[in-house]
Amino acid sequence: MQIVTKRQAAPPDLPRLIQDVLAELGYNVDAAAVAEQVRRLDIGLPAEDEFSVVCAWLGKCQLLHKLDQHQVPISSKQEFQVPDLLAKFSTQTSKTPVLIEVKSKNEPRLSFRPDYLERLQNYADLVGMPLLVAWKFHTVWMLFEVRHMKKAAKNFNITLNTAMQENLLCSLAGDVAYKIGAGAGVHLRFRKDKLLSSEKTEIGYVEQWAMTIDDVYFTNSEGGRCTDLDGEVQSLFTAWDLDEKEEHADTHVHRHYVAGAEGMQFAHTTLVQLLNWESSSDERPHWRGLLRKEQVTANVTDFAAALDMAFRKKVVSHIFYTQPNALPDFLKPSV
Template sequence: MEIQPKKKVEVPPDLPRLIQDVLAELGFDADAAAVAERVRRLDIGLPVEDEFAVVCAWLGKCQLLHKLDQHQVPIASKHEYQVPDLLAKFSTQTSKVPVLIEVKSKKGKVLSFKPDYMERLQSYADLMGMPLLVAWKYHNLWMLFETRHMKKTNKNFNITFETAMRENLIGALAGDIAYKIGAGAGIHLRFRKDKLLSTSNTDEGSTEQWAMTIDDVSFTDREGVFRTDLDGEVQSLFTAWDLEEAEEHTDSHVQLKFVASEGMQFAHTALVHLLNWESPNESRPHWRGLLRKEQVTANVANFSATLDKAFKQKVVSHIFHVLPHAMPGFLSPINSDGSD
């Protein structure tokens, strides 16, 4: 079966103006600049909410998550209440009450809420009797924390990247895991030299062009031992890791080695790598479309189970369950030995 490359959808450069024209036809009076700004903000805000929802669904501990309708009445209630972005319930919670989540994306190392904005969010959470959390995407990292960790400094309520990471609930609540692939584990491709096509000489040296055939694909574990029994999902872990490339030449073959080096990665960041590998022609994952899928990634059905298999097959060297500095009341306290 031949896989056809996906066609890139061209976005008209005057898309905001076209949208404004449609609104004008419908009887809405709005200037083009205001419409363009609202469309731009929607393009930033909605995909990041979809991305966080997909991440939570994929990590495996989410029982329910849905967006909350932001259209509220009476209009005057907007002065007192701010509806958060999401409502969610996780299997890790000790309480039956769901949690509310406000989703933000900011690349600066401080996330800031104005006092009136924080007050309206908290008023809604108090009205519902639910904990209020913030999901913050910082570059490619997700953090999830209680709003109580945001402290008022001068005018606004702020939280630093360091504090948000220290109080991150995405592992304890949503099921995120950090892991390491052992140095030495990797993929090895051997190309047989079938026919010399041409040779050219330059000041830098001679260059040869060969017609070659791949005659062997193999894997090594973290001890450098060649393995033929690696599970298919375990093999997929290599596509989500930065591998170092090395090349060896003999008279008959060229061998390419793609081997793991030192490092650590979170499961939720591995998700993006897996999606990019499965859809290399996409500029970015289509999170809204992924929300409708029963299985988010095609090659790994259960990431936590795959990491366990990879550890047993000596590919993964470490698995870390990262806990927050202060465990909230709606999660079980963890004893020093790691048990509940």
């Protein structure tokens, strides 16, 4: 049994309630300004939680935790900025963890002010750890060394193109890109049991039937039936955009959900698709709650193993392991 927790809608008088609480606490501040700060936190913190869940799910993360950003003395904030996360991955050839600053921005360029970047780098230099940036662009995550951000007229920028070329999510965290082979899919056969109604229209007869599903089967990219696909491989179809086709015969209706020739998907975007499939609501995944779970998805316990099995069964036709143009020192083989 699946238990779904739904978020309660905000009351219409929420600003007044916030103002009442602030008054009780003795704070003379603008409730609207507080609400805006909370809204901005709701944008930033879920991105950190989502990236943390993604790294844990991909399977190469040994440790990842948030860094407490309440620092003293207050004057230190002029020199140091504590990054969002500290992480250690099994793929690293160095013993030193990495620092990660998390950003979510849907414009094709990410920009840091010079003073902001300097404070982040000062902290990284202080503790002697590499500084990385995790950038969520719409649904796609990228992870790159901060040194790839270049000074423009005023700020330090990185384009989407450069961030993808220097993406470490595969080589460091275990992400892959893959493709379900054209022709692989799931097929359902409905037996027509009883005609309920028939009406003649301008385009022909419209019929309603009582039907029973009497056959369900999967095919691989060669068109052959797969009779022994386990549940985890079958779940890959739920996270892929399949083409639909329907055929009618005298005794049956056939529905086909088949992968086309185009398309490629990252493992980390598949995670969101799987979570949406498993959820009975249309709300976004609750990343903070998922951080506390040992198993993130209900239907896939080991995505890498499922992908490998799907490749051997010829359901997945391609698996891509990407490397950054410039391999960082903490991923280079030790000599």
